[in-house]
Structures are given as structure tokens and as C-alpha cells.
Amino acid sequence: MNRTLIVTAASLALGIAAFAQTSSTGSGQTGTTGTTTTTTTPAKPATVNQRRNNQQQRIGQGVQSGQLTAGETKTLEKQEAGVNKEIRQDKAANGGKLTTAEKAQVQGQQNNLSKQIYNDKHNAAQQNTNPKSEVGQRQRAQQQRIAQGIKSGQMTAGEAAKTEKNEQKINQQVKADRAANGGKLTAGQKAQVNKEQNKESKQIYNKKHNGVKR
Numbered sequence: 001m002n003r004t005l006i007v008t009a010a011s012l013a014l015g016i017a018a019f020a021q022t023s024s025t026g027s028g029q030t031g032t033t034g035t036t037t038t039t040t041t042p043a044k045p046a047t048v049n050q051r052r053n054n055q056q057q058r059i060g061q062g063v064q065s066g067q068l069t070a071g072e073t074k075t076l077e078k079q080e081a082g083v084n085k086e087i088r089q090d091k092a093a094n095g096g097k098l099t100t101a102e103k104a105q106v107q108g109q110q111n112n113l114s115k116q117i118y119n120d121k122h123n124a125a126q127q128n129t130n131p132k133s134e135v136g137q138r139q140r141a142q143q144q145r146i147a148q149g150i151k152s153g154q155m156t157a158g159e160a161a162k163t164e165k166n167e168q169k170i171n172q173q174v175k176a177d178r179a180a181n182g183g184k185l186t187a188g189q190k191a192q193v194n195k196e197q198n199k200e201s202k203q204i205y206n207k208k209h210n211g212v213k214r
Helices: 002-023 048-065 070-093 100-121 134-152 157-180 187-208
Strands: none
Touching (some): 070 100, 070 134, 134 157, 157 187
């Protein structure tokens, strides 16, 4: 009699334990493993404006680090300005929006520009990031100011392209003058370069403070 009661009580206890374990399995969990099932929402692709801003940041970083020369930056920003102009015209013709086909076209152009930014930043052409001459030091300082303007949005792509075009001309002049004078600049040449750098410095300031932003 007692033995039968003991067996019955043990069976009842096991049944209660099993029921409690099953009940403790909440929603979002499996009853066998107890693991939680999560759902991952795929990230939305970057918009046209987000990609444009991202590429400007990459260009600005390349100028700041010296990976992009004035000539390379001029070309990249000229292309960027062209894409921006096309976007403005397309939006103006379509009530402020881009059509699906126009978005695809812009995406293709931005893809090409993205590859060009990468290639230019990783080729052999570099700025002199540790110049010894006064002329070289001013060149480097002006590139840093341009980089800051690009990254902050104070300079548009078109403004950066024009500014870097002037920088490129000065650099080419300095290179040619040094080649003609045994690697050095004459006093007259230094004075001329200094005058051009002063003019360029004012232009950088004006472009960054004219109220036109990216």
C-alpha cells in the first residue's frame, strides 16, 4: 500500500515539473532549445544626398592626408559638381524629385566617382606633407584649409574645383621655375609665388564664408 502511494506521488511530481518547464518557454523561444529568435531588418541603401556627402568627406580626407594632389582634387570635384548640376536640373524638371531612371543614372555616376576617389587616393601621386621651404609650407597650409572647407560643407564641389585649379597652377609654376634654376627659386620668383598664394588665400577665405554650402 505504502509502496503504491510512493510511486504515484513520484509520477505526479515529475508531471508537475514537466508542465512547469513547458510553461516557462515564452514567445519567441523554442521549447526544445530555449533559444530566442530575432529578426534582422536589412539596412536601407544610402540616398543620393547621403552618398554625395560621404564622397565629399572622402575627398576632404584625401586632401587633408596628402593622398590627393591639387590636380586630382580639381578633377574629382569637377566631376562631382557635374553630377550635382544634373541632379538639380532633373529635380527641377520633375517637381523636385528624381524619377526611378534618373536615380539609377545618378547611382551609376556616383559609383564611377567612388572608384576614382579610391584610385586617386591609392596611387603614387602624393602631396609633400613635410615641406621645408616657405613656399611649400604655405602650399600645404592652404591645402589643409581647403580640406576643412570640403569636409565641413563650407565649400561646394564647384568652389573646391576652382580653388584647386588655382593651386595646381601655382604648383606647376613653382616646379617649372625650380627646374630652370637648379632646384631653387630666385628672389623674384619667390615674390611672384608669394603674391599668387596671397590671392589664393583670400579666395579660399571668400569661398568658405560666402554663405553657399554643400
